[in-house]
Amino acid sequence: MKRTTTPDLDFIGCEAAGTIPGLLTCRAERSPNAVAYSEFEDGTWRDVTWSEMERIVARYRVALDQAGMEEGDRVAILLRNCIDWIAFDIAAMANGLMTVPLYLQDSEANIDFILSNCGVRLCLVESVQRLEALKPALESSGALRQIWVRGNGEVHEQVRGRKVHRLGEVLDLAEGDAGPIRCAPKDIATIIHTSGTTGRPKGAMLSNFALLWDAEAVAVNIPPLTNDVFLSLLPLSHAFERTMSYHLAMMGGSRVVFARAIETLKEDISEVRPTILVAVPRLYERFYEAIVQEASESPLKSWLVRMTVAIGWRRFEASRGRGNMFSQMPGLLFWPLLERLVARPILQAFGGRLRVAASGGAQLSTEVSQFLIGVGLPLVEGYGLTEAAPVVSGTTFEDNLPGSAGKPLRGIETRFTAEGELLIRSPSLMQGYWNDPKGTSSAIDEEGWLHSGDTAEFREDHLFITGRLKDVIVLSTGKKAAAPEIEAAIEADPLFEQCCPIGNNRPFVSAILVLNRDHWAGYAERQGLDPDFPNAQAANAAIMARLAQLLRDQPEYVQIRAVHTQVQPWTVEDGTLTPTLKIKRYVIEERYRNEIEALYAQQSSRRSSDG
Template sequence: MSQSAAHDAIPWQQAGTLAGLLRERVARSPQRVAYRYFADDAWQTLTWAEVAARVGRFQAALRAERLPPGARVAVMLPNGPDWVCFDLAAAALGLVTVPIYAADRPDNAAYLLEHSGAALLLAQSAEQWSALLPHGYLGALQRVVLASDDADDDRVLSLAHWLPAAGEFAVEWTDGEALASIVYTSGTSGRPKGVMLRHRNMLWNADAAERMSPVTPDDLFLSFLPLSHTLERTVGYYLPMLAGAPVAFGRGIQQLADDLRAVRPTVLVSVPRVFERSAVAIRSAIDARGPAVRWLFERMVDLGWREFEFAQRRASAPLFKALLPVLRARLAQPVLAQLGGRLRMAICGGAALPQDVARLFIGLGLPLLQGYGLTEASPVLTVNTLESNRPDSVGLALPDVELRLGDDGELLARSPGVMLGYWQNADATAAVLDADGWMHTGDLAAERDGHWTITGRLKDIIVLGNGEKVPPTDVEHALMLDPLVHQALLVGEGRPYLAAVLVLHAKPWAELARSLGVDPDAPAALADPAVQKAVLARADAALHAFPGYARLRRVHLTLDEWTETNGLLTATQKARRGKLLEHYAEAIDRLYRK
């Protein structure tokens, strides 16, 4: 290992606060590259010293707003240096960052601003800001800053105007126990809940995760998940700073393939959906090369998997092991080159990773590590390691994480990363955090040889392929407020989007069909494109109070009622979700076919 690659992680206790982490990093490696980003048709770089200088400018601008410690400041930008600099400047002053997805629905973003009482918003554009105005009460905002546009009133300034020409970075707030961020996540009421995280919550979590899978300054991260996502924020932003590793900010999911090839990262933090899409593309490309290549490719993946199991000491050495380097050079390396060709570790979290996908990439030679966590835990609780990797599990508990099963099989967790509670929601906090400090995850779990597996959820929360969590009962109830909808089943577990099976009331259905010029008694009427479009529009209206990712993309419509007699309802008239999923399995599968 080269001297530059030596382990250089900053102990989280030494950092003290999130801004203290930057202070310690600049002291250790001021001239090393901190960030890469794409601007002016080329990749640009910033050193740690240059980052500190820009944070100082943000700090001076925030200080001029005369906000007291604890005031909330919101950021609604795509990933990039300004997101980081704003967050660190706020931390240095004791302000509380409220991250909002840059592409969030305007009504949901406005709700977050109102609920958090944000005094300042850093947004991307005038268009983005204008879209918020019709939604919610935004009077608490005393300042709006636009990163890429000019302003048109006294309260709104362009970033170029708001930022002073210079400013000194200094850690003015040193209380690591103080609230650092309010991160909104889906709540059982349909409205997001604000998870309150302290400086030490996220610092400890980054440190503990790094101890499980050490990172060096010679590593390079590619950041493409939104920094509003706590997994990306802790593992893809604070952890690299703690370790001294640079981060390249991707241009977005649409440019991910190009960015992977251009940046050539060594570490990637992702969600299952990215690997699922890649797996489909890989197999399609192999299939196009004919049956002989497909057969050889599958033998290589199988041999690579067996070699992995041998390396993990769970199997004997595979036969024909000597062929693996030859097969990988011919078939795997061109595939892995599309991911940059240098990945030594890919961390996957946010939702369950399909085992056939894990087997494919591991068989190709890519170390894929699945983990588990919740925003409420800052977020990581468990992760597999390179030395102890069970792809059918979510891994081992992080250092200082205590895990146990409740009487009903629910996974309970206790760690230095567990949240303070939910912002302005004492009842929800009490339902999750008990008197002994155990956090109730809502997930059912099992443990084998130290490795944990998530087996289900107590309340059937749907986890989409991108890691977003949606409470189905709340969405279903909202849909059934429409007179057209008699019964509803929300689906989307592990899928790229939400869909639903809707049982329609006969009379409103007939009225809708006739208004669209469709015969309601025709066998194909429920699948008519005009009908589908109209029902989806009504569903959008019914779900207007939910986050953007909770909208429906497709629906299966039926007039066949669920009853106790046909076994689809309980005696108390509750939907038998498992039975319904079995009953509509084929129809649901069609909802996700192109």
């Protein structure tokens, strides 16, 4: 993309930047005094300009040299989203190092594996408290030599021979000139690990070029403007957030504000009033659920919301040439009133000035998507995977088909195997998995096609992801059921927080369910059930009846025949969720092995007695 004279568009493309450190250099030259980043510190928002950011990175580069890091070494980042995360990442790449981002709330076992697998030599840790919690993992990593700790609190000088330094002191001693950038476009910039839903995470090796090429391809759909404000909410360890709120924002000279925490999200949105919000489907679903719940308290409110969504959706479809707006003229006459009374207050909950609300990381339900678009949210969706750096396809607000993953980005090729698996060929593909040649050859074939593991199809020129090959439940009868479709249908009901369908090599589908504590308490009271015993016979019967309604449009063999239920949610910390909040099926099946066996034994016994 060429530089334009449009006041709000000052884009730096992949070729001009060369590398991610080169991108910062270009941006600091063009926009030295513009605010680059804002973070909440000591009770106020701290702003850093692009020229200040460049100086911070230079200090980090000297500090890494003084720590003895050499080209090709791996260094890890275990921080919340902040200015230091970006600065450390760019400085390490500029010195020819490879960064290994870690999820702040990831399990000790995962962190231990990643540090050891990558041979990390230095790790930047968020706080003394996080350091203490991770000592066993840090101590077992043989290559680790130094630990830098951000934040306050007393630190010990060593952790089993690993030198521990406070970050502030390290940077205070970093004086001098780090010299020219020591990385090239095709050099590996970072090793980002997959979420590991079916086993150990794999480290995708991504070059500077791959990351920048993908961000530039995204910019065709979502051009970042100099007056844009990104609210950075997802962890920067997540490849989607990294591309959107880091690389894309820097290419466009946009300001990035780091959200404080999920608990203060409502307050942050109100204060920051972002123009671009990047989130996973669950955030949008929570907004949707809150709106519906509040409206349900009044029949009039509920009717007004339904009417607003219905008319708003028809207006959207007609404006895209997919419907006749004038066939619903009586309803359309109410739109100005509904827009003022209903739609506008809902959009204010998102800050009131969003021009892009991007959803990625998983599929957003069609119901939620149509609802939010109906009230006027500028929602776009996409599909990607870490191995592709990561965005592969996306919708635009002008060409949005809810339920779809949009169209492949410019320059990305797709095709399908006989089994319906999506194959991808793109300049942004990884160079392979770190320390895993067998896994690399399985993922990328000799013709350069990445095997995504996802099944998909094109409808109306839009890509639809239909499931994962490994998520297909193959029953002992030979019938096949798509676990993600079952999950989506069940989790659309607010009573069910989480769902893991079971059934491989079994005669029927069962499920382990997590109930939403608040919704379950209310439902149990209305049904005369004891909320403390969700697996009691009466409670089980009520839940099974509700599941039958949710899956009524599915084939007979997809119906849930038995469930084990609980109210304690699965979490990243207990090892049942990946850092991107996907369930780890293999962990859940192993953890609930006895309960699962009991479910099938009970059903077998019933069939025998019936016979």
